[in-house]
Amino acid sequence: MSRHAQHPVRSVDEHRRAVTEALRGIRPRGETVPLREALGRVLAEDLVAPLSLQPFDNSQMDGFAVRAADTRRAPGEEDARLVVVAPVPAGHVPGPLATGEAAPVMTGAPLPPGADAVVPVEETLPGGFPTPGSVLRVPADQPAGRFVRRAGEDLAEGATALSAGQRLTPARIGLAAALGCAALRVRARPRAVVYTTGDEVVAPGAARGPAQIFDANAAILGAQLTEAGVEVLAAHLVPDDPEAFAARLAADAAQGPDLFVSSGGVSEGAYEVVRQVLGPHGEFVHVAMQPGGPQGLAHRHGVPFVCLPGNPVSTLVSFEMFLRPALTETVGAPVPRPLRTARLAEAVRPLPGRTQVRRGVWDGAEVRMAGGPGSHLLAAAARANALVLLPPGDAELPAGAPVELLALD
Numbered sequence: 001m002s003r004h005a006q007h008p009v010r011s012v013d014e015h016r017r018a019v020t021e022a023l024r025g026i027r028p029r030g031e032t033v034p035l036r037e038a039l040g041r042v043l044a045e046d047l048v049a050p051l052s053l054q055p056f057d058n059s060q061m062d063g064f065a066v067r068a069a070d071t072r073r074a075p076g077e078e079d080a081r082l083v084v085v086a087p088v089p090a091g092h093v094p095g096p097l098a099t100g101e102a103a104p105v106m107t108g109a110p111l112p113p114g115a116d117a118v119v120p121v122e123e124t125l126p127g128g129f130p131t132p133g134s135v136l137r138v139p140a141d142q143p144a145g146r147f148v149r150r151a152g153e154d155l156a157e158g159a160t161a162l163s164a165g166q167r168l169t170p171a172r173i174g175l176a177a178a179l180g181c182a183a184l185r186v187r188a189r190p191r192a193v194v195y196t197t198g199d200e201v202v203a204p205g206a207a208r209g210p211a212q213i214f215d216a217n218a219a220i221l222g223a224q225l226t227e228a229g230v231e232v233l234a235a236h237l238v239p240d241d242p243e244a245f246a247a248r249l250a251a252d253a254a255q256g257p258d259l260f261v262s263s264g265g266v267s268e269g270a271y272e273v274v275r276q277v278l279g280p281h282g283e284f285v286h287v288a289m290q291p292g293g294p295q296g297l298a299h300r301h302g303v304p305f306v307c308l309p310g311n312p313v314s315t316l317v318s319f320e321m322f323l324r325p326a327l328t329e330t331v332g333a334p335v336p337r338p339l340r341t342a343r344l345a346e347a348v349r350p351l352p353g354r355t356q357v358r359r360g361v362w363d364g365a366e367v368r369m370a371g372g373p374g375s376h377l378l379a380a381a382a383r384a385n386a387l388v389l390l391p392p393g394d395a396e397l398p399a400g401a402p403v404e405l406l407a408l409d
């Protein structure tokens, strides 16, 4: 237990709500994108159908358009006899169908005016598509409407085809295309600036001193933000120098970001650059979660600032537990991670009073821990495909016990 309660303690849910509230101020701008760039984007305005789907009555089968009334069974006859007229290929406008006629129609071809049913070619005699003037035999008593796709059956002209706030899936993009739209108005991606902090941290590829480590967190956060549909405007590695950090922040604010995200510099040390600069502009708390205990949340230059702890796995887990769900809730993307129930492949001891987020390898049924609980274990986390959510508890969870997890891929 801590002797000096330096930070207020809050629950995982409370902090997720706080991050979500902080992001509510993000004002979605709109932009128009071609359909091929629309996947996963969030629609900025309703799409009203400029035409019906189907746009016209058409055939669902390769066969013959007929008037159902012409096929009424004559006494002692199995089949009705009709006269074949000129075929209707898809994409061509047919002439009207007179009584007693059958027009060869292909799937998707408009139904000739007067026709109200389609008989599939394989049900007819003599078979295939006979030349115009030939006699065609079709099974008697064809029901009206058979194999006819009605105009407006799927969607009526003027109806709301897609609603503002919907995420664009392949089917929704396809619907826009079917309605003749080549581009869609979507919410612009939120734009973030990322800071990684610490005198001990150097960029991958740079020269590393004996007490230094490479910056893993800029790469982690860059990938997580990109995956979540956020544009990373810039990523800066800042030293433990509050004045330099404050100046960097002011310069970056001029670019008009929607969000600042940092890793490191939030806990109890003597050189906590993020907490020193942002402390007066926000709150630094301890969340009842491991990893990812120390957390900060501020506003600077009118922009929400989410401060994550510096251990690489703490950064990774904190993003998944707080920032990603907050983006889903406020900006409408990304898709939430699926929450699944799995059985423990091995006994696991949870933490009293704190939610523990372990990294796991999940095979769809059982989950096995990938490495220990330590938040520096990035290589173990890289083997994992799930975050295992262990609720606070004193008693060991036996092998076979059900646990919830967030599936990462």
Ligand SMILES: Nc1nc2c(c(=O)[nH]1)N[C@H]1C(S)=C(S)[C@@H](COP(=O)(O)OP(=O)(O)OC[C@H]3O[C@@H](n4cnc5c(N)ncnc54)[C@H](O)[C@@H]3O)O[C@H]1N2
Residues within 6 Å of the ligand: 196, 197, 198, 200, 201, 213, 214, 215, 216, 217, 218, 263, 264, 265, 266, 267, 268, 269, 272, 291, 292, 293, 294, 308, 309, 310, 311, 312, 314, 375
């Ligand atoms: N006296 C206390 N000490 C610590 C506490 C505490 O409650 N009392 N909490 C511990 C926990 S839990 C965490 S998590 C860390 C969080 O600390 P900070 O957010 O201030 O992060 P740093 O001290 O800057 O770094 C922590 C750790 O991670 C390494 N690191 C930092 N940035 C990067 C990076 N970009 N790439 C790779 N690795 C990074 C850094 O070298 C440290 O080892 O505080 C504990 N201490």
Ligand code: MOO
Residues within 6 Å of the ligand: 289, 290, 291, 292, 293, 294, 309, 311, 314, 374, 375, 376
């Ligand atoms: O809470 Mo810290 O994030 O465990 O390492």
